[in-house]
Amino acid sequence: MGELLAAKEHQVLVLDRDVEHPVDLILEGQVIARGQLVAVDGQFAVRLTELPVPLSLSSSQKP
Incomplete structure:
Protein backbone atom coordinates (compact mmCIF):
# COMPACT_ATOMS: atom_id res chain seq x y z
CA MET A 1 0.00 0.00 0.00
CA GLY A 2 2.85 2.35 0.77
CA GLU A 3 4.27 1.89 -2.72
CA LEU A 4 0.91 2.81 -4.23
CA LEU A 5 0.58 5.92 -2.08
CA ALA A 6 4.11 7.01 -3.01
CA ALA A 7 3.61 6.40 -6.75
CA LYS A 8 4.37 9.12 -9.25
CA GLU A 9 2.76 9.78 -12.62
CA HIS A 10 3.96 7.31 -15.30
CA GLN A 11 5.50 5.01 -12.68
CA ARG A 34 -11.84 -12.20 -8.39
CA GLY A 35 -11.02 -11.99 -12.04
CA GLN A 36 -8.50 -11.88 -14.86
CA LEU A 37 -6.76 -8.80 -16.20
CA VAL A 38 -7.70 -8.25 -19.84
CA ALA A 39 -7.22 -5.54 -22.46
CA VAL A 40 -10.35 -3.98 -23.97
CA ASP A 41 -10.02 -1.31 -26.67
CA GLY A 42 -6.54 -0.38 -25.46
CA GLN A 43 -7.50 -0.17 -21.77
CA LEU A 48 -14.98 -11.23 -13.24
CA THR A 49 -14.65 -14.95 -12.74
CA GLU A 50 -15.69 -15.38 -9.12
CA LEU A 51 -17.95 -13.61 -6.63
CA PRO A 52 -16.99 -15.15 -3.26
CA VAL A 53 -19.41 -12.87 -1.38
CA PRO A 54 -22.89 -12.04 -2.65
CA LEU A 55 -23.05 -8.35 -3.51
CA SER A 56 -26.01 -6.38 -2.27
CA LEU A 57 -26.93 -2.76 -1.73
CA SER A 58 -27.52 -1.52 1.78
CA SER A 59 -31.04 -0.35 2.57
CA SER A 60 -29.88 3.28 2.35
CA GLN A 61 -28.81 2.78 -1.28
CA LYS A 62 -31.96 1.09 -2.56
CA PRO A 63 -34.31 3.23 -4.70
Whole structure:
Protein backbone atom coordinates (compact mmCIF):
# COMPACT_ATOMS: atom_id res chain seq x y z
CA MET A 1 0.00 0.00 0.00
CA GLY A 2 2.85 2.35 0.77
CA GLU A 3 4.27 1.89 -2.72
CA LEU A 4 0.91 2.81 -4.23
CA LEU A 5 0.58 5.92 -2.08
CA ALA A 6 4.11 7.01 -3.01
CA ALA A 7 3.61 6.40 -6.75
CA LYS A 8 4.37 9.12 -9.25
CA GLU A 9 2.76 9.78 -12.62
CA HIS A 10 3.96 7.31 -15.30
CA GLN A 11 5.50 5.01 -12.68
CA VAL A 12 5.01 1.28 -13.26
CA LEU A 13 3.91 -0.78 -10.25
CA VAL A 14 4.79 -4.46 -10.56
CA LEU A 15 2.19 -6.87 -9.22
CA ASP A 16 3.24 -9.75 -6.97
CA ARG A 17 1.73 -12.46 -9.19
CA ASP A 18 1.92 -13.89 -12.69
CA VAL A 19 -0.36 -12.42 -15.34
CA GLU A 20 -2.29 -15.70 -15.52
CA HIS A 21 -3.22 -15.62 -11.83
CA PRO A 22 -6.49 -14.01 -10.78
CA VAL A 23 -6.58 -10.55 -9.25
CA ASP A 24 -8.65 -9.74 -6.18
CA LEU A 25 -11.03 -6.78 -6.03
CA ILE A 26 -11.02 -5.59 -2.43
CA LEU A 27 -13.53 -3.26 -0.78
CA GLU A 28 -13.08 -2.23 2.84
CA GLY A 29 -10.55 -5.01 3.38
CA GLN A 30 -12.79 -7.79 2.04
CA VAL A 31 -12.38 -9.63 -1.28
CA ILE A 32 -15.62 -8.96 -3.15
CA ALA A 33 -14.64 -10.48 -6.51
CA ARG A 34 -11.84 -12.20 -8.39
CA GLY A 35 -11.02 -11.99 -12.04
CA GLN A 36 -8.50 -11.88 -14.86
CA LEU A 37 -6.76 -8.80 -16.20
CA VAL A 38 -7.70 -8.25 -19.84
CA ALA A 39 -7.22 -5.54 -22.46
CA VAL A 40 -10.35 -3.98 -23.97
CA ASP A 41 -10.02 -1.31 -26.67
CA GLY A 42 -6.54 -0.38 -25.46
CA GLN A 43 -7.50 -0.17 -21.77
CA PHE A 44 -7.10 -2.61 -18.91
CA ALA A 45 -10.19 -4.25 -17.46
CA VAL A 46 -11.02 -7.10 -15.11
CA ARG A 47 -13.10 -10.04 -16.33
CA LEU A 48 -14.98 -11.23 -13.24
CA THR A 49 -14.65 -14.95 -12.74
CA GLU A 50 -15.69 -15.38 -9.12
CA LEU A 51 -17.95 -13.61 -6.63
CA PRO A 52 -16.99 -15.15 -3.26
CA VAL A 53 -19.41 -12.87 -1.38
CA PRO A 54 -22.89 -12.04 -2.65
CA LEU A 55 -23.05 -8.35 -3.51
CA SER A 56 -26.01 -6.38 -2.27
CA LEU A 57 -26.93 -2.76 -1.73
CA SER A 58 -27.52 -1.52 1.78
CA SER A 59 -31.04 -0.35 2.57
CA SER A 60 -29.88 3.28 2.35
CA GLN A 61 -28.81 2.78 -1.28
CA LYS A 62 -31.96 1.09 -2.56
CA PRO A 63 -34.31 3.23 -4.70
